[in-house]
Amino acid sequence: MKKKSLLSKTLSLFVVCTTVIFILTTPLFYLLTKHFYAEDMADIINAVQQGNGIPSLDLERDIIMGMMLQLLLIFIVLCFALLLTIRFMTHRLWSPFDDTLKMIEQFNLAKNPIPQLYDGGIEEFARLNDSLRKLIQKDKEAYRIQKEFTENASHELQTPLAIIRSKLDLLMQENADEKTMLAIADLYSLNIRMEHLNRNLLLLAKIENEQYTEMEDIDLNDFIESSLPGYEALHSGICFEHDKKDIFKIRANRILLECLLNNLIVNAIRHTPDTDGGIKVLSSNGNLTVYNSAYGDSLKADTLFLRFRTGDVNKKGNGLGLSIVKAICDYHGWDVNYSFEDKGHKFSILFII
Amino acid sequence: MLFSLYLTEPHLFWHNLFSYSDFLQSCILNLQPTLQKTxxxxxxxxxxxxxxxxxxxxxxxxxxxxxxxxxxxxxxxxxxxxxxxxxxxxxxxxxxxxxxxxxxxxxxxxxxxxxxxxxxxxxxxxxxxxxxxxxxxxxxxxxxxxxxxxxxxxxxxxKNFTGSNILKNGELTIDLLCKRVSTNELALDLTKTEYELLLFLIENRRRVISKSALAEHLSGDIADMMDDFNFVYAHIKNLKAKLQQAGISECIKTYYGTGYKWILEE
Missing domain, CATH: 3.40.50.2300 (Response regulator)
Structure with missing residues (x-):
């Protein structure tokens, strides 16, 4: 089907609309002409035919009045046609554009397939949809490549990292002197840092690829209780407060929940100046709060959850921990917030149940 | 038979030949240790x-x-x-x-x-x-x-190859089922972490174990989120003190704070 341009379509619609209204109002014009405009003429013709004298009439006034009325009617009809075209026809004409706009607004590069766009047989919209489709296709391709790259790169890096680690384990066995041993220790910590970074990138890629589909109902309090001993090996005196009677079930992926908790608590351990205590974990009313006493001031809340932003000058961590927290919360539809209270950092997660 | 295989599928022939040589080699290897160790x-x-x-x-x-x-x-x-x-x-x-x-x-x-x-x-x-x-x-x-x-x-x-669930090392006796450690019938009061640490060290005796390997063994995936493994040092210190109290000293050698080795003779 040949597509028409927007302008020609509007014009043709206007013409059609006006014609229809004029046809519909023809009886009105007829009546108007008969009773106002041509009324006097008809009287004169009747009188002349019957041989009577011309009746005394204010012909000028009547004709002007009739013409004026006719003009008014035409004006009203035209206005009506215009209004109708603008109000309803244009609305119908532009509805494909409206649909496209809605679809684009709701479009999520990660989740949705390329949307089916309707052009309504209009050339401009067809062009718009075509370019949008191409653009989205390119974006999706770029997105896919980026995702795959992260995942593949992480996979490929794992092997050399494993080899380095095993070689270090072997090197440790050679009765080396202090300098060498300290160098080996440095290499160990570098290896672990790289390994950690690699694992985190892989995790983020997997969350984005939505590879964690298995969800189960987990009692959060039980879950925290069972992971506490692991944290206490790292830092003594972590205080966990919750209402014992409260059963706090959430629907989550077990691996991700564990990862979320690990990141929040290790982050707290890492940034507290206290060697004993200073960390509080609170769970109540659909809320989980992790609080730790801090060295300094509040962190910048707006950039806190971005990747590779470390608030600390000491450059601890790899700057991915909190973005993982954010990604996991987004994945489950939870809300995570940061605030600075009582000279300490407070992260709270609101589970929407 | 081998020759006919060579004619039909030469790659399988070579593969089989290698397997046989492997087999012979391992027979010899198998024979050797039986003479020395059971x-x-x-x-x-x-x-x-x-x-x-x-x-x-x-x-x-x-x-x-x-x-x-x-x-x-x-x-x-x-x-x-x-x-x-x-x-x-x-x-x-x-x-x-x-x-x-x-x-x-x-x-x-x-x-x-x-x-x-x-x-x-x-x-x-x-x-x-x-x-x-x-x-x-x-x-x-x-x-x-x-x-x-x-x-x-x-x-x-x-798999019960080694038979018993009791691990002995010098004066130390570890009951692996009950997770109890004792010296000369005297029980040692160890925390879960210290027990794991002791077992790991003893089972890797004669080897230097890096702090990071210990850290990972003790706290799994969480360990590599930490920047330093000083918590390992703290646990080692506690374990050493408890062993010292039980009369076992000089059992863990520290290598410049980077690695540890169990040196108690059996």
Whole structure:
């Protein structure tokens, strides 16, 4: 089907609309002409035919009045046609554009397939949809490549990292002197840092690829209780407060929940100046709060959850921990917030149940 | 028969020939240790990364293990079909096939070989699939060699190759079932972490273990989120003090704060 341009379509619609209204109002014009405009003429013709004298009439006034009325009617009809075209026809004409706009607004590069766009047989919209489709296709391709790259790169890096680690384990066995041993220790910590970074990138890629589909109902309090001993090996005196009677079930992926908790608590351990205590974990009313006493001031809340932003000058961590927290919360539809209270950092997660 | 195979399928012929030479070689290897020691564990390492496989062999051969290597799917399958092993370390991604198929083949055999999956694929599915198919343990790459050694030790013990659940080292006696440690009938009061630490050190005796390997053993994945492993030092210090109290001193040697070694003689 040949597509028409927007302008020609509007014009043709206007013409059609006006014609229809004029046809519909023809009886009105007829009546108007008969009773106002041509009324006097008809009287004169009747009188002349019957041989009577011309009746005394204010012909000028009547004709002007009739013409004026006719003009008014035409004006009203035209206005009506215009209004109708603008109000309803244009609305119908532009509805494909409206649909496209809605679809684009709701479009999520990660989740949705390329949307089916309707052009309504209009050339401009067809062009718009075509370019949008191409653009989205390119974006999706770029997105896919980026995702795959992260995942593949992480996979490929794992092997050399494993080899380095095993070689270090072997090197440790050679009765080396202090300098060498300290160098080996440095290499160990570098290896672990790289390994950690690699694992985190892989995790983020997997969350984005939505590879964690298995969800189960987990009692959060039980879950925290069972992971506490692991944290206490790292830092003594972590205080966990919750209402014992409260059963706090959430629907989550077990691996991700564990990862979320690990990141929040290790982050707290890492940034507290206290060697004993200073960390509080609170769970109540659909809320989980992790609080730790801090060295300094509040962190910048707006950039806190971005990747590779470390608030600390000491450059601890790899700057991915909190973005993982954010990604996991987004994945489950939870809300995570940061605030600075009582000279300490407070992260709270609101589970929407 | 071999000659006819050579005519029809030359690559199989060569493969078989290699298998036979392997077989002879292992017969000789098998004969040697029986003269010296009665019990020697036979391990097979199925891993396509030669460097990693070599490291594992080098590390494990310090114990009384006899290690053999397989670098591809075909090689692994042919070795499994010919010999019996006590413990098999299995990588899942191999050139020529999936490691899980090898696992099925191992389980079809009447032997009681223990299988530890070592895989870079750290997805949970693999772990679940592997354990469902009958693997005994799962270790995600990268791992520390002392950790692998510990897992092998635990597996062999579980499979009851070494017989008892009591581990003795000098005056120390560890009941592995009740997780109790005692010296000369005197029980030691150790925390769970200290117990794990002690067991790890003893089972890796004669080796220097890095602080990071200890940290990872003690707290798993959480450990590598930490920037330093000073918590290991604290636990070692506590363990040393408790052992000292029980009359065992000079049992853990520290190497410049980077590594530890259990030096108590048996």
């Amino acid at each position: 019990q020697e564990m036979k391990l097979l390492i199925i891993e396509d990364e030669k460097e990693l496989s070599d490291s594992i062999v080098c590390f494990l051969s310090r114990e009384d293990y006899l290690c053999e290597q397989a670098f591809s799917f075909v090689e692994a399958v042919s070795k499994i079909e010919i010999y019996d092993y006590d413990c098999i370390m299995l990588d899942l991604m191999l050139p020529g096939g999936n490691g899980l198929d090898i696992l099925k083949k191992i389980k079809k055999k009447p032997s009681v070989a223990g299988v530890i999956i070592i895989s870079a694929k750290d997805s949970l599915d693999d772990k679940v699939d592997g354990l469902r198919l009958g693997a005994d343990d799962y270790l995600a790459k990268p791992f520390h060699l002392p950790e692998l050694s510990m897992r092998i030790f635990a597996l062999l013990r579980r």
